[in-house]
Amino acid sequence: MKRNSRLALALHTLSHMAGDPNRLQTSAEIAAHAGTNPVVVRRVLGRLREAGLLISEKGHSGGWRLARSPQHITLADVYVALEESLVASEEAEAPSCSVEHALFERVTHVMKDVEKSLVQRLGETTIADVRER
Amino acid sequence: MKRNSRLALALHTLSHMAGDPNRLQTSAEIAAHAGTNPVVVRRVLGRLREAGLLISEKGHSGGWRLARSPQHITLADVYVALEESLVASEEAEAPSCSVEHALFERVTHVMKDVEKSLVQRLGETTIADVRER
DNA sequence: TCGAAGCGTAACCTAAGAAGTTACGAGATG
DNA sequence: CATCTCGTAACTTCTTAGGTTACGCTTCGA
Numbered sequence: 001m002k003r004n005s006r007l008a009l010a011l012h013t014l015s016h017m018a019g020d021p022n023r024l025q026t027s028a029e030i031a032a033h034a035g036t037n038p039v040v041v042r043r044v045l046g047r048l049r050e051a052g053l054l055i056s057e058k059g060h061s062g063g064w065r066l067a068r069s070p071q072h073i074t075l076a077d078v079y080v081a082l083e084e085s086l087v088a089s090e091e092a093e094a095p096s097c098s099v100e101h102a103l104f105e106r107v108t109h110v111m112k113d114v115e116k117s118l119v120q121r122l123g124e125t126t127i128a129d130v131r132e133r
Numbered sequence: 134m135k136r137n138s139r140l141a142l143a144l145h146t147l148s149h150m151a152g153d154p155n156r157l158q159t160s161a162e163i164a165a166h167a168g169t170n171p172v173v174v175r176r177v178l179g180r181l182r183e184a185g186l187l188i189s190e191k192g193h194s195g196g197w198r199l200a201r202s203p204q205h206i207t208l209a210d211v212y213v214a215l216e217e218s219l220v221a222s223e224e225a226e227a228p229s230c231s232v233e234h235a236l237f238e239r240v241t242h243v244m245k246d247v248e249k250s251l252v253q254r255l256g257e258t259t260i261a262d263v264r265e266r
Numbered sequence: 267t268c269g270a271a272g273c274g275t276a277a278c279c280t281a282a283g284a285a286g287t288t289a290c291g292a293g294a295t296g
Numbered sequence: 297c298a299t300c301t302c303g304t305a306a307c308t309t310c311t312t313a314g315g316t317t318a319c320g321c322t323t324c325g326a
Contacts, residue, residue, distance in 0.1 A: 042301095100141070273322080276320105282312090
């Protein structure tokens with residue numbers, strides 16, 4: 001797996017779960033399907049759990065399942081849960097020079113604005129939408 | 134310097150050059166201002182040169198200057214020259230599973246679309262614009 | 267004409283981030 | 297109680313970008 005592998009893994013898992021929402025899947029199973037490691041799966045899906053998209057159950061016969069129906073999980077939910085931000089949130093480096101600062105502010109402002117529209121548009125598609133085609 | 138430092142360095146340099154377009158600046162000078170290394174400066178500005186934004190002159194009393202007036206250099210020109218792409222262009226990993234593939238396609242499509250509007254909006258601001266404020 | 271000043275580039279080192287791996291504790295079930 | 301599974305820590309690569317050194321090529325000026 002390469003870049004954006006978290007997103008790929010998340011979408012992979014969600015799309016499979018959408019096909020059989022009642023079944024619990026273990027991280028080992030998911031990892032085998034995705035060609036990666038159970039720990040990596042738990043890391044990535046952990047973020048989706050924190051975002052309220054998935055539920056994990058510990059102990060014997062535990063595993064992972066959707067926290068709500070696929071019709072109510074959008075691509076934006078996934079994107080936001082993974083904290084994939086376009087804009088480098090850290091602006092620790094306040095440029096000393098005011099003109100450079102103004103330029104950078106401008107770029108940052110536009111990027112943040114554009115990211116809002118990205119999330120908005122991703123919010124228009126649900127996991128279930130894509131399955132139906 | 135941290136993340137997006139190429140962009141920061143490019144904007145820094147361009148904003149200074151816009152103030153005195155006739156003066157040639159050496160990479161050593163620019164590096165000193167920006168708190169980095171001449172080689173790094175030549176790397177980054179090299180991209181702007183390839184994009185036709187800057188001109189570099191070799192030899193004694195050589196250096197860097199704008200290839201055209203600051204009114205005709207937009208933030209989009211800089212962004213594109215640095216090849217800052219939001220979308221991971223490499224889709225080498227064709228997902229085996231068709232549903233996952235459809236989901237990923239959808240995300241990629243939206244991101245590419247959004248990036249177009251980003252470039253369009255960055256194109257509305259020139260280096261000179263920001264200086265005037 | 268020759269030396270110094272610049273750029274262009276290669277090669278290497280280092281730092282940071284992400285994935286892969288191993289290991290182990292905690293909780294739940296049968 | 298034995299076993300299964302998640303949650304996490306710790307460690308090891310691997311990749312990417314920046315920083316650094318070095319050197320060849322070009323150009324100006326004394």
